[in-house]
Amino acid sequence: MNNPDETRKSLLRPCTAKQCRYTRREDLHQLESRCSEVCLPGNRIKPGSSIHPCCYDCVPCSEGEISNQTDRESCMKCRDDEWPNEKKDRCIPKLLEFLSYTDGISKVFITASSLLCIVTLFIMGIFISYLNTPIVKANNRNLSFVLLVSIFLSFTCVFLFLGQPLDITCILRVMTFGVIFSIAVSSLLAKTIMVYIAFKATKPGSYWRKWIGSKLSNSIVSLCSSVQVIICLIWLSTSHPFKEIDTHSYQDKIVIQCNEGSVIGFYSVLGYMGFLAAVSFLLAFMVRTLPDSFNEAKYITFSMLVFCSAWIAMIPAYLSTKGKYMVAVEVVAILASSAGLLSCIFLPKCFIILFKPKLNTQSCLLDRKNIYK
Structure with a gap:
């Protein structure tokens, strides 16, 4: 199975100057040409939406799923007793509901x-x-x-x-x-x-x-x-x-x-x-x-x-x-x-x-x- 980081890099091969813009990659300490924003945690990459292979969209994770890294190609599903937080970057325990004495x-x-x-x-x-x-x-x-x-x-x-x-x-x-x-x-x-x-x-x-x-x-x-x-x-x-x-x-x-x-x-x-x-x-x-x-x-x-x-x-x-x-x-x-x-x-x-x-x-x-x- 291919490494996700290697797959992502293959998708982000250089584009023409008119198609792409430069963004600084802090982790690589170099300039890399790309035509899409960085997918933040809580989102995933959606490739294939453009005619250019280096371009992609970022879409939020589905209900019950999270993404805790940037530029992830897929989201992770939370366990049955957990639910994503508001940012969808980590799973938190679900609230327990019953008619408690403090209600x-x-x-x-x-x-x-x-x-x-x-x-x-x-x-x-x-x-x-x-x-x-x-x-x-x-x-x-x-x-x-x-x-x-x-x-x-x-x-x-x-x-x-x-x-x-x-x-x-x-x-x-x-x-x-x-x-x-x-x-x-x-x-x-x-x-x-x-x-x-x-x-x-x-x-x-x-x-x-x-x-x-x-x-x-x-x-x-x-x-x-x-x-x-x-x-x-x-x-x-x-x-x-x-x-x-x-x-x-x-x-x-x-x-x-x-x-x-x-x-x-x-x-x-x-x-x-x-x-x-x-x-x-x-x-x-x-x-x-x-x-x-x-x-x-x-x-x-x-x-x-x-x-x-x-x-x-x-x-x-x-x-x-x-x-x-x-x-x-x-x-x-x-x-x-x-x-x-x-x-x-x-x-x-x-x-x-x-x-x-x-x-x-x-x-x-x-x-x-x-x-x-």
């Missing part, structure tokens, strides 16, 4: 999640303090605490989505929020069913009286949540999520992200969660017109509307983004849906407990006219 958007998520956790604990404290009051007892205390704990855990699981992904965090991300939200939505479904049964049981000699109690509600939550756990276990046993390093989506960045492994498993978890939410919404919508002593179905209807809207809006945004912004979309959906459940279900009760204690009595609770005075 501005991550700080917003941390602040929002922390504040919502505090609010959830505050509401939980109110319910414990007023545990035996009518408004707390009337809406199934056990299910209320299960729902509050689920909402609290959903806010804390946001931290699993921040920081550099690992195999274990990739597995815990989807599994955690999938199971937690299934428990929360199952609790709302059980609440709605118990509202319907409680109304039916008010009739003398009703068959529904024997179904009143915590056993049925606990069974509904356990059964519905177990299905989601089984889906997650099947997903883990077949093709679980894992850490993925993407060097091709961006030219100057390396994206560190979680690969779902099985796309069917991922959408099965979301689909089952959506199925529970849809059933709970439809059932709550049908029983929303029951007497006001059991009017929690109205709040469940609105909370499920907010919940479903957040996750339906997430899907196209999730599919149209890449890298850390895809993770940010998931976090927004988690925070929005959890905050919707918390505000729609518990804030009206807390308002009555704290600011209208006269309405928190058995007589007022059963009087539909006094509830909204």
Whole structure:
């Protein structure tokens, strides 16, 4: 193979005086006739553009390539984990992209999640303090605490989505929020069913009286949540999520992200969660017109509307983004849906407990006219 310097010199053989101009060659300490500028680092020679063999053009190196010497005939390609600098004369490491704790958007998520956790604990404290009051007892205390704990855990699981992904965090991300939200939505479904049964049981000699109690509600939550756990276990046993390093989506960045492994498993978890939410919404919508002593179905209807809207809006945004912004979309959906459940279900009760204690009595609770005075 010919030496590149010898090849270059052969291309730069002297031209006529009209064709060439003189430039000083500092390295040779002599005058050499040539009709082209010196190709600086970051460029390469493009011969054959002129009828004179000593003439050539200098063109910049292509994307992902560098030239660290003058008058190079070809550029060198950088490694997959490197990218040329602005001058294209050397390769530099690509930037690592993931939703780190120091990002501005991550700080917003941390602040929002922390504040919502505090609010959830505050509401939980109110319910414990007023545990035996009518408004707390009337809406199934056990299910209320299960729902509050689920909402609290959903806010804390946001931290699993921040920081550099690992195999274990990739597995815990989807599994955690999938199971937690299934428990929360199952609790709302059980609440709605118990509202319907409680109304039916008010009739003398009703068959529904024997179904009143915590056993049925606990069974509904356990059964519905177990299905989601089984889906997650099947997903883990077949093709679980894992850490993925993407060097091709961006030219100057390396994206560190979680690969779902099985796309069917991922959408099965979301689909089952959506199925529970849809059933709970439809059932709550049908029983929303029951007497006001059991009017929690109205709040469940609105909370499920907010919940479903957040996750339906997430899907196209999730599919149209890449890298850390895809993770940010998931976090927004988690925070929005959890905050919707918390505000729609518990804030009206807390308002009555704290600011209208006269309405928190058995007589007022059963009087539909006094509830909204």
